[in-house]
Amino acid sequence: MTDNMKNQRLNQLDIDFVRSCFPTFEQPLAAKTAFFENAGGSYVAGPVLDRLMHFYLVNKVQPYGASEILNTAGEQMDAGRTTMADLLGIATTDLTLGASTTQNFNTLAIACEGFVSKQSEVIVTNQDHEANIGAWERLCKRTEAKLVVWEINPETAELELDSFRALLSTNTAIVCMTHSSNIIGTINPVEQVIELCRANNTRVAIDGVSFAPHQWPDIPTLAPDAYCFSTYKTYGTHMGVMFTSEDFRTQLTPQSHYFNERYANKLLDTTGPDHASIAALAGLGEYFSASHSHHFGVSDVTLYEKALQISALMHAHETELCKHLLDGIVDLPITILGRNNTDGREANIALTSTKYTSAELSAHLAKHNIAAGNGDFYATRLLKSAGINDTEDGVLRISFAHYNNIDDVNRVIAALKEIH
Ligand SMILES: Cc1ncc(COP(=O)(O)O)c(C=O)c1O
Numbered sequence: 572m573t574d575n576m577k578n579q580r581l582n583q584l585d586i587d588f589v590r591s592c593f594p595t596f597e598q599p600l601a602a603k604t605a606f607f608e609n610a611g612g613s614y615v616a617g618p619v620l621d622r623l624m625h626f627y628l629v630n631k632v633q634p635y636g637a638s639e640i641l642n643t644a645g646e647q648m649d650a651g652r653t654t655m656a657d658l659l660g661i662a663t664t665d666l667t668l669g670a671s672t673t674q675n676f677n678t679l680a681i682a683c684e685g686f687v688s689k690q691s692e693v694i695v696t697n698q699d700h701e702a703n704i705g706a707w708e709r710l711c712k713r714t715e716a717k718l719v720v721w722e723i724n725p726e727t728a729e730l731e732l733d734s735f736r737a738l739l740s741t742n743t744a745i746v747c748m749t750h751s752s753n754i755i756g757t758i759n760p761v762e763q764v765i766e767l768c769r770a771n772n773t774r775v776a777i778d779g780v781s782f783a784p785h786q787w788p789d790i791p792t793l794a795p796d797a798y799c800f801s802t803y804k805t806y807g808t809h810m811g812v813m814f815t816s817e818d819f820r821t822q823l824t825p826q827s828h829y830f831n832e833r834y835a836n837k838l839l840d841t842t843g844p845d846h847a848s849i850a851a852l853a854g855l856g857e858y859f860s861a862s863h864s865h866h867f868g869v870s871d872v873t874l875y876e877k878a879l880q881i882s883a884l885m886h887a888h889e890t891e892l893c894k895h896l897l898d899g900i901v902d903l904p905i906t907i908l909g910r911n912n913t914d915g916r917e918a919n920i921a922l923t924s925t926k927y928t929s930a931e932l933s934a935h936l937a938k939h940n941i942a943a944g945n946g947d948f949y950a951t952r953l954l955k956s957a958g959i960n961d962t963e964d965g966v967l968r969i970s971f972a973h974y975n976n977i978d979d980v981n982r983v984i985a986a987l988k989e990i991h
Contacts, residue, residue: 581866584888588865589974592617592858605979607943610753610919610970613784616806619854623808626847647850654856660791660875664835667813670844672780672799673702675813678839679797680706682823684714691716691744697952698723698730699749703778707747728755728909728957732763739767745774750782754950755909756919765795785917787882790814807855808848885973892971892980893918899984903991908957908966918971932967939986943969
């Protein structure tokens with residue numbers, strides 16, 4: 572890093588720098604593709620790839636033991652866990668690493684069987700991905716608790732706080748909701764929900780899978796009981812991250828082997844996910860750090876603060892691109908599901924056309940090497956409630972990541988204009 576770079580403070584994302592941190596862009600397929608399937612899974616940051624490869628090549632063994640090869644494997648896995656906890660500003664004991672968010676929610680719901688009973692109510696939404704509905708529905712079936720659905724306003728597809736207030740009761744044991752929908756992208760009022768739940772002695776589990784790739788979650792400020800997201804959508808390896816508060820864990824039934832119950836971070840770990848993938852998470856810290864010093868100069872703020880600050884630049888960049896897309900297609904016979912502007916939303920656009928099925932739109936974009944899928948993206952209940960009955964065809968989803976550039980967006984606009 573030059574002296575000049577040490578002192579620089581960039582107030583917008585340096586997109587060329589960002590793309591240089593993702594080796595996938597050097598691959599011929601990615602080089603020709605405008606990639607808008609990011610909500611399905613993102614490209615992986617270079618330092619994560621390096622660490623993944625290193626673990627598989629050098630240390631693909633059980634962690635810890637008498638020999639050096641075992642110890643260095645364990646140290647790399649510890650570094651992965653510690654880095655993820657540091658990035659989130661949470662204690663490593665509050666962090667569970669699972670194979671996916673679906674699996675983490677399933678485990679969490681099973682762990683709630685000790686305090687959810689026949690008298691309890693569990694609130695889910697019909698805006699969520701199925702991962703944060705089905706697990707709770709099954710919990711209610713097992714415990715005979717009542718499943719209460721916080722329904723979207725079908726006109727806007729949004730969740731309204733007044734409807735929530737009407738559902739919260741003295742029997743509500745837990746509220747399970749998404750931070751932002753993987754279809755409509757509106758950021759939900761999770762702060763207010765958590766506050767209402769605190770006052771009501773109710774637990775809150777937040778699905779941050781769709782939110783985290785766009786804005787790094789500030790778990791310490793939010794202070795939920797549980798918060799989950801998937802690192803394969805935040806430029807890392809295929810893992811599910813789950814925060815649970817120490818206080819919440821006192822109510823949960825351990826799901827680990829009995830002899831591991833004394834380790835807080837194993838309490839809800841049922842699978843022992845891929846060791847290399849855990850180790851490689853340390854690379855995410857390197858990516859956020861490198862990106863932070865590139866944009867803000869050398870700084871001794873914590874990794875958590877770095878992640879929040881750099882993520883604010885990423886979000887601003889994506890929002891600008893998203894606005895460009897919305898402006899560019901405003902005159903086309905296209906309906907945006909949710910808000911048709913960038914206020915209070917993630918850069919995640921779901922749309923339908925009056926002229927084509929969503930599958931036809933996706934296929935047309937693919938011909939122009941633009942990757943954007945169609946379907947219900949496992950938010951089937953949301954689509955049905957919003958009046959989209961053919962959920963298989965569903966919506967065309969154009970989901971951004973911070974490494975998208977203006978050229979990517981112009982290609983989408985041109986391709987959509989071409990056929991409308
Ligand atoms: C909003 C949302 N929640 C949960 C999930 C499930 O995550 P995972 O694939 O890690 O189980 C997804 C996956 O796409 C999602 O978009």
